[in-house]
Amino acid sequence: MERSYGINNGCDKTNFGNLNGYADADTGYGGPLNVYRTVREYEKAGVAALHLEDQTFPKRCGHLEGKTVIPLEEMVSKLHAACDARTDPDLVLIARTDALAVTGLDDTLRRCVAYVEAGADVIFVEALRSREEMERVRRELDVPLLFNAVEHGKSPLLPVAELEQLGFKLVIFPGSLLLAGYTLACRVLRTLKTQGTTAALLDEMASVRDVFDLMGMQEFLALDAKWAARCPTGDAVPRG
16 A cells, blocks of 8 residues: 555544544555654644554565564664654554564564564554463563454454453454445345345445435535525525
8 A cells, every 4th residue: 555545545534523543554665764754644644543564565464374574673763763753742653563473472572572662652463363372462561452353364353342351452443344345245236136126135225315414414515505595695506
């Protein structure tokens, strides 16, 4: 993913109400100088937190095979750059490591300690494979932890309450809506092919009005009516 796409997407998402945006900044899109710019741009976009990872570039999904990681010292330099770039003290910097599947748990923990010393606020160990690994990470790291819940991935799908008991302060579900949407899309297409209509699926679909209202239609209609009422009598109100 390109940095500009991620930043623009993050900016769009932070415009929804008072939600705090959390951005996946991948590898920082280059070396320390690139990381510095990336953090500055995400901060300007209004995100509340972002994570940087220690995979080589180009990277791949953390739950796939064949990953590689950069040297610990290189990631530490990137984190120093990220901390120096931060102007908002409330911006949360999350360090993600993919070393577990590459160099093992001992090296993963060594990296985590170094990343915290470099300034990371939260540690994200990607693709933890068992409760035992989770418990060891919790025992050896005195820092907030993030858990990545990926359906059909390498990590056990434990309830959030149980993950909290294991010491995780943040839990993300980055692919849940995408995977569910794919399944439903396939079902809709199969139904159309076999029945020629989606009537049998109406109970599983939102109404058009529900979707429009979610996007703020009522507020926009109220503004349109307000401005139309201010027009002198007889003047036409242009419509887009």
